[in-house]
Amino acid sequence: MKIALVTGGSRGIGRSICVKLAEAGHHVIINYHSRKDEAEVTLKMVQEKGGTGELLAFDVSRQNEVESALNGWIEGHKGEYISVLVNNAGIRKDALVMWMKDDEWNDVINTNLNSFLFITRILIKDMLIHKSGRIVSVVSLSGIKGLPGQANYSAAKAGVIGATKALAQEVAKKNVTVNAVAPGFIRTDMTKDMDESQIKAMIPMNRFGTPEEVAEAVGFLVSEKASYITGNVINVNGGLYT
Ligand code: NDP
Numbered sequence: 001m002k003i004a005l006v007t008g009g010s011r012g013i014g015r016s017i018c019v020k021l022a023e024a025g026h027h028v029i030i031n032y033h034s035r036k037d038e039a040e041v042t043l044k045m046v047q048e049k050g051g052t053g054e055l056l057a058f059d060v061s062r063q064n065e066v067e068s069a070l071n072g073w074i075e076g077h078k079g080e081y082i083s084v085l086v087n088n089a090g091i092r093k094d095a096l097v098m099w100m101k102d103d104e105w106n107d108v109i110n111t112n113l114n115s116f117l118f119i120t121r122i123l124i125k126d127m128l129i130h131k132s133g134r135i136v137s138v139v140s141l142s143g144i145k146g147l148p149g150q151a152n153y154s155a156a157k158a159g160v161i162g163a164t165k166a167l168a169q170e171v172a173k174k175n176v177t178v179n180a181v182a183p184g185f186i187r188t189d190m191t192k193d194m195d196e197s198q199i200k201a202m203i204p205m206n207r208f209g210t211p212e213e214v215a216e217a218v219g220f221l222v223s224e225k226a227s228y229i230t231g232n233v234i235n236v237n238g239g240l241y242t
Helices: 012-023 036-048 063-075 102-129 141-145 151-174 196-202 211-222
Strands: 003-006 027-032 052-057 082-087 133-138 176-183 233-236
Touching: 003 012, 012 027, 012 036, 012 052, 012 082, 012 133, 012 211, 027 036, 036 052, 052 063, 063 102, 082 102, 082 211, 102 133, 102 151, 102 176, 133 151, 133 211, 141 151, 141 176, 141 233, 151 176, 176 211, 211 233
Parallel strands: 003 027, 003 082, 027 052, 082 133, 133 176, 176 233
Antiparallel strands: none
């Protein structure tokens, strides 16, 4: 059985990805930061699909926490390895650049961008040794076109897109693919303070997307069907581009 780690699997898009990967036969490691109660709901949903999973708490923005949790897991699971990594955990702390505080910049960069390095460089080793692996990062329309009030978030997501394209070329020969999925506006806790009725007018499909619609794209990139796709970004945005 393939083992997948989904960061931020406790809620929203990450939860749907956990369920999707369980349906596809993966054992799912559900990472969360603070909402253990929600992570347990995700685990229940995975089990209801006939799948297996486990919880793994760590803050993706803190290098020492990432290293101790992942190295601990690896130590405790000799003979197994995580062949699928979904970098999904993310936060937004919107502010205009003129007013942006250091913390708002640093927290968003650490959580959305630096986490890519902290986690990926640990798990990539076994993928290369076994010559099989999938890495998918959940980025954003904001990282492609830039959105006002989100310079920190746009920078972080654009950074992950660049890292995805670079890493894809480093590891392609070893049958490890590295891709990203860029959602537009998706109905989750992250967007619950937005006025959907107003924003949807600029979306060609005239609605927000669902976490399941994003999870479908991730599920495809993780599957054997996507074996020749690497260094790519799939947009899941109802037709909303620049
Ligand atoms: P939610 O706010 O609904 O969920 C965020 C998830 O990330 C939670 O599981 C949360 O864990 C986890 N998380 C946050 N910070 C950390 C951390 N430091 N360490 C570990 N886990 C953390 O967000 P969405 O589901 O909407 O977003 C998921 C991804 O999709 C993000 O990367 C986001 O940027 C991206 N995205 C979302 C869009 C949208 O419209 N919703 C649009 C484009 C991109 P916990 O429950 O423990 O707090």
